[in-house]
Amino acid sequence: MQVFHDVEEYRKTWLNWRKAGEVIGFIPTMGCLHDGHISLVKAAQKQCSKIVVSIFVNPSQFSPDEDYDAYPRTVDNDVELLKKNNVDAVFVPSVNTMYPSGITMDVDKQEGAFVEALGVSHQMEGKFRPHFFRGVCTVVCKLFNIVRPDKTFFGQKDIQQTVVLRRMVRDLFLPLEFIVVPIYRQEDGLAMSxxxxxxxxxxxxxxxxxxxxxxxxxxxxxxxxxxxxxxxxxxxxxxxxxxxxxxxxxxxxxxxxxxxxxxxxxxxxxxxxxxxxxxxxxxxxxxxxxxx
Structure with a gap:
């Protein structure tokens, strides 16, 4: 399994895969991986010949009153878990890589390019986290442009996120297939999180x-x-x-x-x-x- 931190290094591998006719599946994550994430990996392996997982705690989906710094980061354990499950590549970018114009949690002071899916981001979860889906759309669009997958896999547990991102993929004509995987539940019914x-x-x-x-x-x-x-x-x-x-x-x-x-x-x-x-x-x- 290869671990990439640099966009251009990953793209060299991507180019070799593309020339070889590989079908690339992609799973974006914020790390702290569990069996729910692995269910996405297994779903992707049934349809794709190469699997890429990203690990990036995205600052732009946190509001100023949410503790971005306290979000659990378990990259070493995550990488080992993905290796055991035969993932082909892990992309672990820095904040500077993902936000070359810099990033602050204060939306009014942010600079650079951002993506929104209007009409499906303000309700439900959006009522309580008004800038959340703007941050999600922005980082996932960036990751799609970096990883260039044929198919991407998201969990149903974050169901509004799947609706928002499908709208983004459709409206921006992104050339990939968006697949939603059923919720992975523990034996007592609790959704994995x-x-x-x-x-x-x-x-x-x-x-x-x-x-x-x-x-x-x-x-x-x-x-x-x-x-x-x-x-x-x-x-x-x-x-x-x-x-x-x-x-x-x-x-x-x-x-x-x-x-x-x-x-x-x-x-x-x-x-x-x-x-x-x-x-x-x-x-x-x-x-x-x-x-x-």
Whole structure:
């Protein structure tokens, strides 16, 4: 496995792969890797002959009140894990490489080129993290231009992110296939996340109420329920019955426009939300009436 820090060094390898007719799959990450990330690697290996994973903690998706410096960085362990799983290349750029004009978390003072996907970034997660998807779109667009993959793989757990980035790929005519991989869950239903490491054993057990609530609503949908009020109510009541968690929001949205729905139509819907267990914020979702 090759580890690259420099764009031009990677591109020499990319050129050799391209000449050899390799199909390149790409998985962007912020590191702190777990089995959910490895599920993306395995999905990519089924469709691609070369796999590239990037590790970069992206400052532009953090707001000034979020602690960018405190985000866990486990690059050495991540590289070993990817090596064990037969990844072909890891791209670990510096902040200066990714932001040659420099970067500050104060959006009003930022300089350089940035990317936004308007219309799908302001709702749901965007209500609580208003500059988050601007940062995500910017860094992922840069990484796509560096890595030049044929296919890219993202996890369903960050479902709004997949909708936002698909819109970016479509509207900017980026020449790659965007593939969404189902959520990797632990046996008790908890979605795998880097944030799970912050949960105590007791909090870990409590957190399962989130997936249980979403699955209750999904069962109602599969029995024929289509109205927002009923589906949101059953999920909300299930979560709020666990007094030690705090529900931040639940959304029932169209799968491509992210418009909030009163009734689920033939296109289906995304039921998603966020909740706090102690100080740890968790997100989760289920798809209703459609699949990726």
């Amino acid at each position: 880097s944030r799970n490491r912050y949960l105590s054993e007791e909090q870990r057990k409590i957190s399962c109420v989130f997936s249980q609530a979403l699955l209750k609503a999904k069962a109602l949908f599969e029995q024929g329920t289509r109205d927002r009020a009923t589906l949101i109510k059953v999920a909300t009541e299930t979560i709020e019955a666990e007094k030690s968690v705090r529900l931040e929001y639940l959304s029932l949205a169209h799968p491509t426009t992210l418009e909030e729905l009163d009734t689920i139509g033939e296109d289906g819907a995304i039921l998603s939300g966020a909740m706090y267990v102690g100080t740890t914020r968790l997100i989760d979702n289920v798809t209703l009436g459609f699949s990726f």
